[in-house]
Amino acid sequence: MAELQHAQIRAKLLEQVVPHIDGTDIPVGPGQTDHLLSRAIAAVSVRIIGQIEIPLACDSLVDGAQDNGIDAIYYDTSTGTLILVQSKWSNTHSSSIDSAGVLKFIQGVRDLISNKRLRFNTKVQTRWPEIEDALMRLAHVRLVVAYSGSSNIHRDVEFGLRDFVSSQNDTSELFSYAVVSQKQLFQYFVHEAAPPQIKLTIRLSHYGLVEAPLQAVYGQVSATDVSEWYREHGNNLFAGNIRNFLGLRSEVNAAIQKTLAENPSNFWYFNNGMTIIVEKMKKQAIGGADRSVGIFECDGVTIVNGAQTVGTIGRSVSQNSDASLHARIIVVDDPNSMIGQQITRASNTQNKIDSRNFVALDANQERIRMELLISGVGYEYREGEPLTEIANGFEFVEGIIALACASNEMSYVALSKGYVGGLYADIGAPPYRSLFNSGTSSKRLWALVSLCRRIDLVVKNNHDKNSPIARGIVVHGNRFLMHCVLKRLEQSYALDGDDLISDDAILEATTFMISRIEEALQAEFPDSYLAPLFKNVTKCTLIKARVGL
Structure with missing residues (x-):
């Protein structure tokens, strides 16, 4: 053979x-x-x-x-x-x-x-x-x-x-x-030679039926079953979707994986579920008219919405799980027909709500906004319309990155580069609560944002563009470099806006730190890819010590 x-x-x-x-x-x-x-x-x-x-x-x-x-x-x-x-x-x-x-x-x-x-x-x-x-x-x-x-x-x-x-x-x-x-x-x-036609036996619990204008059924499906689908068919399940599974590194998929591991019994409540288009569907006789459980034989299956959920389940659930999710199955004789395309488009057009939106529930955000407003500085912590005058204002993400880079906690600096959403994933706990709390000074926050912008500009114009390591520091290590420059300036100046920090001082601190970090990398990690290195707390701590901070 x-x-x-x-x-x-x-x-x-x-x-x-x-x-x-x-x-x-x-x-x-x-x-x-x-x-x-x-x-x-x-x-x-x-x-x-x-x-x-x-x-x-x-x-x-x-x-x-x-x-x-x-x-x-x-x-x-x-x-x-x-x-x-x-x-x-x-x-x-x-x-x-x-x-x-x-x-x-x-x-x-x-x-x-x-x-x-x-x-x-x-x-x-x-x-x-x-x-x-x-x-x-x-x-x-x-x-x-x-x-x-x-x-x-x-x-x-x-x-x-x-x-x-x-x-x-x-x-x-x-x-x-x-x-x-x-x-x-x-x-x-x-x-x-013959693209696979996927057939699935789908078991739904607590299901309902829709007879017109298209036949459809909806209910709960076990995450264990979904995992088996993915292991057998992989990304072929998403042939009719607008995108395939993006992997476990995306912020949304990492959150799905965490819920599957830590709170599987509530997964149905937290997840939007999936939409499946099939060419044919037939209910097995088992169960009769009882809607508590139904088994449906489906031909020509394609998952048009929920690829990230299904892919994450397929990669994360390897044994029996208590998790279940909502599924709706719609019969479309020709998935390439206009109605099939409309279902795919509509089910993938929705406003995303993530942890970024929940910072609006923190009363400190409104306090900071009002204090800055009186000082003539715009601050926007709600997602929506951007600030009309960014030169004299800033948004939440820029602010929390500045606070993280100015902190003494290297894990916050690493998060600001590798997973900014991790800084505000839970507004009731660190890192968010350590950075934004009743003691957070709006004056210091704006001073840090303004200083970070000045440092960014100096970095952009004053590094060796012919040096791969220097370019790597500027791109992959920009947050770590910012942290080091801030800490060097802090040795001579207050960073709360009370001290005037000259352009020459920023230039000296920046060029000094780029040079020292480059030396440390060549000595300690000469063959390392810099993207993951600057997200590693232990290695960043070692480099920081080596540059004398």
Whole structure:
């Protein structure tokens, strides 16, 4: 079976993928086809992981001499995911990928995230502005090793990948890896030949029926059942949705995961549920007219609203859970019809309410607003219309970031960079309550915001733009740098608005701190990717001590 599938994969790669690949740099000879097939595997891997079309996936190829072990680079701007691939075609159907190649790949990834541009070939260097921009913005790095054989990867390869990923995941699951082997390649071509029609047996409790103008049913579905759907079908469940699952790093999905873990019995009350469109639906006879439980056989299933909830449940619930959620199932014979599109659009058009909105319940916010208003300073803590005069005013998020950066609590500084929403996730507890309370001075708050703006401007105009480390500090470590500059200024000035701080003093503190932080990074973390590093409280504390604060 593996030998047959191997031959079928080879044929499909040559037919569907290789024609889109630039192979002009591959020497003509006996190994030319195998080299093209290796590139084709890399392109298909990007297609599978990034869910893009083959021509675009082929554009991501950087394989060639001095590629530093990386055969494809693709950045998904919609999810902030950087996909890095190493691939290998073998004419032996039972092969795996060699350890030496993967170790070279890992070193190449380390060089890439450390901005060591000159270690790569011209294909990579030509795309360096795009790569550098991705490194400044990314939310996730997905390492992919891909090969044509049916054997599992060697233990040394798995350990090497796992150790590297763990070394980079200081504060969150920023890095991960995936293996694409013969099984995944074969499944891809099967799905391409016949996109899967999803059938689900959906068990609803306390359900209701709608007969016209469209047949529909609604009720509660178990999170355990939903998790099984996702494990079996993955993102194919969302084929008709406007977006796929965005991963567990988003603020909303992290909150969903927390509720599933800590308060599953109340999940139904906290979650909006999901909307499912099906082409056919038939209720099983079991239960008769009793509406307490109903089992529905559904064909042509697509979840058009609730992808984040379903994906989070699929990634988080691995055993029986007490959680349930609301589900409505609507029968649309043709999901691509106008009514199907209207349901999808309408169910995904809603005003988002998150923890940011609840700060309006804190009486201190209105007190601060009124005090600043009397002083001629605008302050807006409710989401809505922006301030008309930002030069003499500010909004809540800018204010809480300034307070966090000026605090002595490094965890607050790290949150201000990695997860600003964590600063106000619970307005009744720290960090929020430590930053905003009855003792919070409106005068000091405005003074800090104004000072932070001045520091930002100095940083923008006074760092070495040719230094990858300096650029990394300015982009990834901007909150930590702000904290350090504020603390250096605080050694000579009061930061509550009473002392006049000159532009020269700000320039001196800023340039001094950029230089000292750069020295500390080169000494302590020369190969670290700076994005997660500046969200790591322990490492930031160590750097702060090393720069003399």
